[in-house]
Amino acid sequence: MAATFGNKIKVTLFGQSHAQAIGAIVDGVPAGMFIDEEKLARFMDRRRAKDELATKRHEADRVVFKSGVVNGITCGAPICLMIENADTRSADYSNVSVVPRPNHSDFAAYIKYSGHNDIRGGGQFSGRLTAAMCAAGFICLELLRAQGISVVSHVSRIGSVTDEKLNPLMADNELNLRLKASSFPVISEDAQERMRQEVIEKKQEGDSVGGEIECAVYGLPAGLGSDFFGGLEALIAQTVFAVPAVKGLEFGAGFEFAQMCGSVANDPFTLDENGKVVTATNNCGGIIGGISNSMPLMFTAAFKPTPSIAKPQMSVDLKENTETELVIKGRHDPCIVPRAAAVIESAAAIALVNADGFVV
Numbered sequence: 387m388a389a390t391f392g393n394k395i396k397v398t399l400f401g402q403s404h405a406q407a408i409g410a411i412v413d414g415v416p417a418g419m420f421i422d423e424e425k426l427a428r429f430m431d432r433r434r435a436k437d438e439l440a441t442k443r444h445e446a447d448r449v450v451f452k453s454g455v456v457n458g459i460t461c462g463a464p465i466c467l468m469i470e471n472a473d474t475r476s477a478d479y480s481n482v483s484v485v486p487r488p489n490h491s492d493f494a495a496y497i498k499y500s501g502h503n504d505i506r507g508g509g510q511f512s513g514r515l516t517a518a519m520c521a522a523g524f525i526c527l528e529l530l531r532a533q534g535i536s537v538v539s540h541v542s543r544i545g546s547v548t549d550e551k552l553n554p555l556m557a558d559n560e561l562n563l564r565l566k567a568s569s570f571p572v573i574s575e576d577a578q579e580r581m582r583q584e585v586i587e588k589k590q591e592g593d594s595v596g597g598e599i600e601c602a603v604y605g606l607p608a609g610l611g612s613d614f615f616g617g618l619e620a621l622i623a624q625t626v627f628a629v630p631a632v633k634g635l636e637f638g639a640g641f642e643f644a645q646m647c648g649s650v651a652n653d654p655f656t657l658d659e660n661g662k663v664v665t666a667t668n669n670c671g672g673i674i675g676g677i678s679n680s681m682p683l684m685f686t687a688a689f690k691p692t693p694s695i696a697k698p699q700m701s702v703d704l705k706e707n708t709e710t711e712l713v714i715k716g717r718h719d720p721c722i723v724p725r726a727a728a729v730i731e732s733a734a735a736i737a738l739v740n741a742d743g744f745v746v
Contacts, residue, residue, distance in 0.1 A: 392740040397522045403507025403514040409468035410522040417462035429524050432728040439585050441717045449521045476506040478716035484704045489693035513630045516729040523732020526739045535605040538562040539727045540571040544581040544597035554668040557604035570724040589720035592696030596689050597723035599730045603683035610678040612742040617676020625733040634688030638671025694718035
């Protein structure tokens with residue numbers, strides 16, 4: 387099933403952008419786990435639209451547990467969670483039912499589903515489904531936290547503006563707490579202001595801008611993951627690329643490896659003050675042979691610019707088979723990257739709890 391991932395903690399997403407609700411079924415969560423709904427609400431709030439940098443569609447994103455949780459405690463049954471869609475304007479999409487928006491799923495879905503695809507808000511291809519991914523991801527993040535594993539991310543780039551990097555050798559707990567509490571997580575406050583200005587300028591031009599999210603997983607023990615298709619890179623790639631708009635992914639030094647010599651790229655082994663085997667550098671991003679090596683797991687996801695822009699674009703009327711100009715209506719983010727940090731953390735967590743060697 388395309389909407390299902392995992393064999394330990396199985397996550398299935400359901401719903402569409404303008405359906406009555408979206409949600410997830412999370413199967414495999416052990417009984418007796420406390421679900422802190424206030425903490426969940428704060429986590430969900432990180433991806434909600436709040437200011438001029440985001441869409442004017444405002445959803446409460448309140449998570450309602452329909453099964454699997456009794457008095458805040460998991461009971462061992464599959465967890466069904468739902469999030470209401472309350473602020474939809476389906477009429478905004480009437481002019482794109484047969485005129486596909488460039489860089490959206492519209493054309494490919496029209497062909498695959500013989501014109502029966504739900505065009506409203508992008509249907510099941512919408513970033514709206516990442517709210518359900520976050521709710522499921524929160525549960526997975528809590529399973530990791532119980533074993534001393536933390537996942538943190540920040541906006542490392544928007545357009546031409548870049549932020550500082552996360553520490554690839556050890557966790558900065560004070561910084562990590564600050565990033566997790568922010569709806570626009572950056573290390574440098576100066577970078578945040580310049581990023582905001584970049585988004586505002588593009589919005590005023592009727593355009594949009596892309597960016598990157600850097601993510602780190604601290605506290606992973608050595609030995610998680612497997613070879614070939616079970617490797618950590620392979621698992622994380624599958625969940626991260628399930629996030630709409632992600633078009634690139636690199637681990638550690640990533641594409642910079644292509645410019646390095648082995649003597650520079652290699653991470654020398656050494657002993658820390660406690661006699662533990664560590665590496666002096668972390669170009670491999672904490673993964674060797676698809677398996678964690680106890681160093682921080684580091685990766686970066688690249689997001690394309692939001693394809694729904696105010697500028698007129700060329701398209702084709704699929705019924706008339708004629709070229710036509712398209713003006714997109716509706717409410718859209720000029721940049722989705724700040725809201726995506728919590729989503730990327732969720733995607734990483736969903737992958738890691740399903741890794742070979744992780745004991746739920």
